[in-house]
Amino acid sequence: MIKKTPKQSTLQGIKSLFVGLKVTGRNFVMPQITTHYPRKEVDNLATYRGHVDLVPKEDDPMTSKCILCGQCAKACPSNCIELVIRKEEVEPPPDEEAQPDSGSKEEATAKSAPKKKKVKRILDAFMLNYNLCSLCGQCVQTCPVDSLEFSTNSYLAGFTREEFIFDLLERMRNKQKASSSG
Amino acid sequence: MNIPPELIHISIALAAIAAFIGLNGLVLVYLERKVAGFIQRRPGPYEVGPWGLLQPVADAVKLVGKQLVRPKVADPWLYWAAPLLSFTPIFLLFLVIPFGPTLTGMEFNYGLLLILAFTGLNVLALCLAGWSSANKYSLLGAARSVAQSIAYEIPLLLAVLAIAFQFGTLNLTEMVHQQGPWPWQWNIMFQPLAFVIYFLCAIAETNRAPFDLPEAESELTAGFHTEYSGMAFGLFFLAEYAYIIVVSCVAVVLFLGGWQGPGAPGFWWFLLKVYALILVIIWIRWTYPRVRFDQLLNINWKWLLPLALVNLLLTLIFVKI
Amino acid sequence: MLHYAHEQLQGDYYTRAFQAGAQEDTLIINMGPQHPSTHGVLRIILELHGEYILRAEPVLGYVHRMQEKMGEVKTYPQYLANMGRVDYLHALAWNWAYVRAVEQLLELEVPERAEYVRVITCELNRITSHLLWWGAYLLDLGAFTPIMYGFADRERAMDLLQIITGSRLTYCYYTFGGVTADLTPQFIDGTKDFCKYMRTRLPMYKDLVTDNMILRHRVDDIGIISVDMARRYGVTGPNLRGSGVEHDLRRNTPYSIYDRFDFEIPAYEECDALARYLVRMDEMEQSISIIEQAIQSLPEGPVMPPKMPKVIKPPKGEAYGEVEGARGVIGIHVISDGTATPYRIKLRAPSFSNLSLFAEVSKGILLADAVSILGSLDLVIPEIDR
Numbered sequence: 001m002i003k004k005t006p007k008q009s010t011l012q013g014i015k016s017l018f019v020g021l022k023v024t025g026r027n028f029v030m031p032q033i034t035t036h037y038p039r040k041e042v043d044n045l046a047t048y049r050g051h052v053d054l055v056p057k058e059d060d061p062m063t064s065k066c067i068l069c070g071q072c073a074k075a076c077p078s079n080c081i082e083l084v085i086r087k088e089e090v091e092p093p094p095d096e097e098a099q100p101d102s103g104s105k106e107e108a109t110a111k112s113a114p115k116k117k118k119v120k121r122i123l124d125a126f127m128l129n130y131n132l133c134s135l136c137g138q139c140v141q142t143c144p145v146d147s148l149e150f151s152t153n154s155y156l157a158g159f160t161r162e163e164f165i166f167d168l169l170e171r172m173r174n175k176q177k178a179s180s181s182g
Numbered sequence: 183m184n185i186p187p188e189l190i191h192i193s194i195a196l197a198a199i200a201a202f203i204g205l206n207g208l209v210l211v212y213l214e215r216k217v218a219g220f221i222q223r224r225p226g227p228y229e230v231g232p233w234g235l236l237q238p239v240a241d242a243v244k245l246v247g248k249q250l251v252r253p254k255v256a257d258p259w260l261y262w263a264a265p266l267l268s269f270t271p272i273f274l275l276f277l278v279i280p281f282g283p284t285l286t287g288m289e290f291n292y293g294l295l296l297i298l299a300f301t302g303l304n305v306l307a308l309c310l311a312g313w314s315s316a317n318k319y320s321l322l323g324a325a326r327s328v329a330q331s332i333a334y335e336i337p338l339l340l341a342v343l344a345i346a347f348q349f350g351t352l353n354l355t356e357m358v359h360q361q362g363p364w365p366w367q368w369n370i371m372f373q374p375l376a377f378v379i380y381f382l383c384a385i386a387e388t389n390r391a392p393f394d395l396p397e398a399e400s401e402l403t404a405g406f407h408t409e410y411s412g413m414a415f416g417l418f419f420l421a422e423y424a425y426i427i428v429v430s431c432v433a434v435v436l437f438l439g440g441w442q443g444p445g446a447p448g449f450w451w452f453l454l455k456v457y458a459l460i461l462v463i464i465w466i467r468w469t470y471p472r473v474r475f476d477q478l479l480n481i482n483w484k485w486l487l488p489l490a491l492v493n494l495l496l497t498l499i500f501v502k503i
Numbered sequence: 504m505l506h507y508a509h510e511q512l513q514g515d516y517y518t519r520a521f522q523a524g525a526q527e528d529t530l531i532i533n534m535g536p537q538h539p540s541t542h543g544v545l546r547i548i549l550e551l552h553g554e555y556i557l558r559a560e561p562v563l564g565y566v567h568r569m570q571e572k573m574g575e576v577k578t579y580p581q582y583l584a585n586m587g588r589v590d591y592l593h594a595l596a597w598n599w600a601y602v603r604a605v606e607q608l609l610e611l612e613v614p615e616r617a618e619y620v621r622v623i624t625c626e627l628n629r630i631t632s633h634l635l636w637w638g639a640y641l642l643d644l645g646a647f648t649p650i651m652y653g654f655a656d657r658e659r660a661m662d663l664l665q666i667i668t669g670s671r672l673t674y675c676y677y678t679f680g681g682v683t684a685d686l687t688p689q690f691i692d693g694t695k696d697f698c699k700y701m702r703t704r705l706p707m708y709k710d711l712v713t714d715n716m717i718l719r720h721r722v723d724d725i726g727i728i729s730v731d732m733a734r735r736y737g738v739t740g741p742n743l744r745g746s747g748v749e750h751d752l753r754r755n756t757p758y759s760i761y762d763r764f765d766f767e768i769p770a771y772e773e774c775d776a777l778a779r780y781l782v783r784m785d786e787m788e789q790s791i792s793i794i795e796q797a798i799q800s801l802p803e804g805p806v807m808p809p810k811m812p813k814v815i816k817p818p819k820g821e822a823y824g825e826v827e828g829a830r831g832v833i834g835i836h837v838i839s840d841g842t843a844t845p846y847r848i849k850l851r852a853p854s855f856s857n858l859s860l861f862a863e864v865s866k867g868i869l870l871a872d873a874v875s876i877l878g879s880l881d882l883v884i885p886e887i888d889r
Contacts, residue, residue, distance in 0.1 A: 001767055002749060002772050003770065003781075005773045005775075005777050005781055008716065008719055010716075013716030014716065016716050017470070017715070017717075019710050019711075020469045020711050020712075020715050021465060021466070021469055023469075023707060023711040024221045024648060027221055027223055027648075028465075031223075033223045033655055034224040034225060036225065036228065047665050047666045047667075048665060048669060049670060077581035077585075134588075134673075135584075135670060135673075135675070136583060137669070137675060137683065138580055138581060138584070141580075221648055222647075222652070223651070318532045319532070322530075325553075391645060391647075392645065394645070401540065401870055401871050401874050403539060467647075470645075471645045472644060472646070472721075474869065475871055
């Protein structure tokens with residue numbers, strides 16, 4: 001529908017000036033709508049999606065659901081996820097005990113290990129470089145076991161870039177410790 | 183040593199005026215920001231001191247502490263003279279304003295004339311600032327300010343002239359005496375048109391929104407004071423606020439009965455009226471968009487000037503009768 | 504060539520090239536790249552005669568981020584995050600244009616509920632975009648208060664969008680085949696309230712600004728973009744509708760489910776800044792009405808297709824997805840060579856076409872009007888440079 005712009009007479013125009021003053025005058029006495037940050041905080045952070053966090057297993061809150069497939073690191077547009085994986089020899093199921101020592105000779109032992117022994121990959125750290133993250137959520141979407149979730153962590157500030165390289169595994173464990181103790 | 187008492191009187195008055203200007207600058211900065219905040223439904227200055235009361239002080243300290251920068255190609259003499267030239271005449275302006283029945287810096291028969299004459303000096307300061315900065319935006323701002331100030335001075339003078347004819351004097355104290363304490367005895371009831379003309383011209387003369395074209399930030403970044411920093415900018419800023427007070431004071435004297443008011447007359451009535459006027463000016467600033475330059479001049483030459491002339495003529499006829 | 508005492512006054516390549524054609528006794532002035540009224544890093548070189556503009560030339564590229572090149576090195580889903588950054592004010596429209604193109608390549612069917620969700624969120628995003636334009640335009644024209652009111656209302660809409668998308672500005676919410684998260688009851692109730700609330704705010708905007716005499720004089724008869732000029736430069740969106748052409752992709756080539764809603768395409772025949780202003784003000788009202796209708800008839804169901812390929816690898820071919828953004832037609836041309844990475848992505852940004860006409864329309868006008876025209880074009884600089 002093609003319309004014509006409404007025209008205004010001078011008298012209407014002068015009246016409009018007073019109407020404008022009335023509007024701002026009314027707003028002057030209306031209550032403020034700002035949130036005074038350090039004293040009050042906004043109340044809608046529950047839906048905010050900050051950087052990702054690891055989800056713990058239901059039965060064991062100290063380990064994550066992550067199966068170390070590395071899909072998230074591959075899906076990330078800015079390559080900010082890095083999985084630090086440690087390989088460890090595991091005794092065959094009857095023993096059900098992991099070898100305490102790993103470290104430098106693990107590669108050698110992995111190769112020369114007898115066929116009975118299995119190599120288990122263990123997540124040592126889940127590094128997120130938040131400096132590069134663009135919060136697109138591709139990692140969360142691609143994760144096949146839903147081991148990643150968005151955190152509501154919005155009050156982030158720091159002096160160096162290193163402060164924004166998070167180890168998500170450690171974060172998760174600290175959170176679990178805090179919640180279980182408190 | 184034989185110091186004439188007049189000199190002592192004026193010296194004390196000047197010192198008092200200096201304090202008054204400084205204090206008023208602080209109050210106005212605070213008031214402006216608070217009013218703006220409330221209109222926009224936010225608190226305004228809030229962090230420094232209780233209710234942000236110390237914010238203007240913090241601003242002033244910041245301005246004083248800043249380095250004074252002069253562009254390499256700017257004319258050094260004119261560049262530094264401009265802010266001083268803008269600020270110093272203000273002392274003279276306040277000297278003749280009757281704040282109370284006896285509270286006048288200097289009784290002067292041509293007080294109104296003196297105010298009008300020295301207000302004109304500000305144009306020169308802005309012109310110098312714009313020219314000597316060697317900045318194209320400053321130059322445009324200065325050109326605008328000269329055209330605007332000169333144009334708006336004419337209807338302003340004509341409106342004031344009508345009042346002078348009506349009262350038959352240029353002495354501001356005398357003018358207040360001719361008005362009564364109650365609002366219907368104030369001159370605004372006899373000269374409403376002159377008041378409207380004077381008020382519009384005053385806003386334009388002091389470069390306030392919606393007539394703040396010399397410093398229209400969306401067009402000229404900061405207009406004539408683009409290059410100024412620190413207290414050089416601070417002086418322009420202070421001068422602008424001082425001029426707002428001056429034009430409000432004159433308006434109160436000419437139209438709103440000066441220090442007279444119901445009950446006890448005194449300088450409190452005067453200050454109350456002045457601040458009421460300033461509040462209206464601030465309110466207007468935070469409501470309207472800016473007019474365009476040619477429209478600004480059109481309003482002046484096509485509306486205000488003929489109206490002021492008609493007003494003057496009518497006043498003359500009434501005075502004769 | 505003029506001689507300058509100081510080397511820094513000679514200017515860069517663009518200034519010198521511009522200076523070569525200057526007349527005598529004129530002032531050449533750089534508006535931008537840092538200037539309060541160019542909203543970002545647009546630079547315009549102006550030749551002024553007094554306050555009148557003789558010539559104007561926009562200089563682009565200050566926020567060029569190689570968005571198109573990035574498309575060639577990223578996989579299809581990875582590129583989704585870029586879309587929110589092209590035009591940060593109407594991010595969801597860019598999201599939509601891209602997923603539409605890829606959905607055409609993949610021949611994916613989008614579930615009905617997902618289409619509704621897309622319409623609701625995209626229109627909500629359009630309102631936030633127009634509100635910000637409104638405030639910023641008024642700021643250009645010297646009114647300081649409207650932007651605060653506009654932002655206060657925009658906050659509410661962004662709070663709503665945050666509930667489902669999780670972000671407030673650079674959304675990355677649509678995905679191939681649907682949307683990443685379903686609507687929550689909180690969002691639906693909040694949106695209903697928001698629509699009611701906005702219907703009370705719009706008359707206030709009209710009282711405070713639209714009817715204001717000073718604003719009328721600043722925008723009436725300023726920056727006439729004739730239909731012919733608009734067609735020559737490929738102007739779209741509210742700018743074209745302000746020139747009296749009823750062109751809107753939502754109506755002309757109804758994509759998604761826009762043909763199910765009853766809404767008007769506001770257009771004004773005056774071709775000036777006021778017409779463009781009023782088009783956007785009316786559009787906000789229409790968007791509210793679309794949102795209300797969509798929420799009324801929101802179907803149940805999934806928001807993602809039941810079967811999704813694990814890796815997005817479209818077959819060889821090309822597709823063009825276009826949607827109506829807040830600034831005009833957003834078009835994305837994707838060429839696939841059968842791998843997981845696009846062969847080429849071409850982004851058609853409406854602001855680029857809209858800015859192109861500035862050089863022609865600004866001839867012989869006042870400097871203050873140039874600001875008024877630039878504002879009325881509603882430019883988003885990152886979108887121009889891409």
